[in-house]
Amino acid sequence: MTGDDTRHLPLEDLHQAAGARFGAFAGWSMPLTYPPGVMKEHLHTREHAGLFDISHMKLFEVSGPEATALLNRACPLDAGALEISQSKYTFFLNEAAGIIDDLIVTRLGDDRFMVVANAGNAVEDEKHLRALATAFDVGVEPLDRVFLAIQGPDAWAALARAGIETGSLLFMHGVEPRQNWFMSRSGYTGEDGFEIGLPEKDARDLVAKLLGDERVQWIGLAARDSLRLEAGLCLHGQDLTPETDPASAGLMWAIPKEVRASGHFIGADALRSIIERGPSQKRVGLKPDGRQPVRAGAALIDADGHPAGHVASGGFGPSAGHPVAMGYVNTALAKAGTKLFADVRGTKIPVDVTPLPFTPHRYRKG
């Protein structure tokens, strides 16, 4: 946990001062909770505004005459069809259409894009992208930034009070409001909110202003996980893996029809054949009966006792008020209302296949 290889957030001193409890995640020492605790932090985010330090995530700037061509090859994406400032949720796929990482790509200019990648995959992602980039006239630059998320219904007002106007920015759009800043209206909680990459000095100023607002408080990784799970959002490494394809994951909405049909992205042929024969398993929401959580890795069985799939993410949903989970089940069992059982330490907990999300999304789309 405290090995020499552990990476530390640039703002670690601020988290220590705030009383954070730290834990290891994806090679980083991350604030898991602050003194209010995961339950209160979670509810505060849904009611007001939560501030998250997500500097473990990586921003890459992709620029050059063939930036669009590189992204169309690396991702099941029509990068050229994005308007300037438009963001798109997408993936790096392998040749088998397995998900190497899930990403958000934002078009910053005619031949300039921002790619936001997961912490756990940042090194692999960079290697992958650089290897592909050798065939194109394009540069891939990892950016040295503090990355903050501010999420919740008061996020926009707290930013406004801190001097950052967000009025015209809509969900899944991103801009560069100041030099070396990147700000998108997006997040990982299901709430309206923003993610802001910026230099450390600017970040310290912004954090001080935001925390001076009683609506804003630090939120740790534990609540980040319960918030995203209630919102039905995938965590790469659990809900998505290099063995999972976008069709099984129920994420085909992220791939435009024309791209599915005729895109030349890596994994295109494999994905087309998966779609043609239909995925054998599908990602679903799972609502356990009663109060006992079912956790990642628990086996699912059907009413006849046959293997049905597995739980990929599970925990307690503080806003839902009950345990929440997601998992993969055989396609025939993926219909909402299907009754299954999760094996938790030998006890069979009844779970219902249920539509996602568990708490409605409240994005600002227009």
Place this chain on the structure above:
Amino acid sequence: MAKTYFTEDHEWLRVDGGVATVGITDYAQEQLGDLVFVELPEIGRKLAKGDTAVVVESVKAASDVYAPVDGEITEANASLSADPSLVNSAATGDGWLWKMRLANESQLDSLMDEAAYKAHIG
């Protein structure tokens, strides 16, 4: 007169008349965070020291609580079914987990008293 013992696994035992009331320490509940479920043991179950007696579940993870000594479960704290957060708010009081009749009282000798436990958690 009841005497309180502590284990390295952050449990406490209050022993009175051959019966121990067992819970987790305040330090342990802080580490676990908000509890959302406690899987209680069956009455009459016989436990050897080190057996999993109870599973406490926080928002994020499930953690085993071990039997600190040999014995038989005589009672489980039923109020935790409705309100597992009692373990957070009153770890050494209303948030107790179970009671057990001791099979071998001499095992208590290897446990810590409060001063030793405080030194243990630093």
